[in-house]
Amino acid sequence: MNRSEDCALFFGRLLVAALFLPSGFNKLMAFSTFASSLAAKGMPYPTVIAGIMVAAEFLGPLALLIGLWPRWTALALIGFTGASLWMSYGQTGLNMLLRPQQSVELYERLAIVGGLLFYFTSGPGGWSRTSLR
Known part of the structure; x- marks a missing residue:
């Protein structure tokens, strides 16, 4: 790969990580609250x-x-x-796919999955720990 492709892959990784990291940090800091919210939704073994x-x-x-x-x-x-899609929408996820004007968040999460599938197939690029080994 050339430098521009490595740069694009790095910034793509950075932007996708920016979607998950703040929320994950907040859930880590308030772990018991997050576990109790899962218990309130009826999840087995919430912790x-x-x-x-x-x-x-x-x-x-x-x-x-x-x-x-x-x-x-x-x-x-x-x-x-x-898993977060299932917990958010459950059985109504199919209904959300059939009514696109009411399912912006669902399509955003599906787009995130699409970006992660691109990462799965393309790899991290030259600016990564994997390529430095």
Whole structure:
């Protein structure tokens, strides 16, 4: 890859990480509140699920910024996004797809998954820890 492609991949990683990292940090700092909100939604084992989700939302973007384990990082963040979509919309997600004027947030999250799929296939580029090894 040339320098402009490496630069574009780095800034793409930076922007995707900026979507997840602040929210993950806030959930980490208020972990018990996040776990209790999951319990209020009726999730089984809310503390375990909260721990997995906070780890994915906080550690995933850090690995994304550094460029470590690109495929695993992309898969973890795709899984996190899918889980958060399911918890937000549940069974009504299909109805949201059929009514596009009412589902902007759903399509934004699907676009994030699309960007992570690009990262999964293209890799982190030259400006990453993976390429420096």
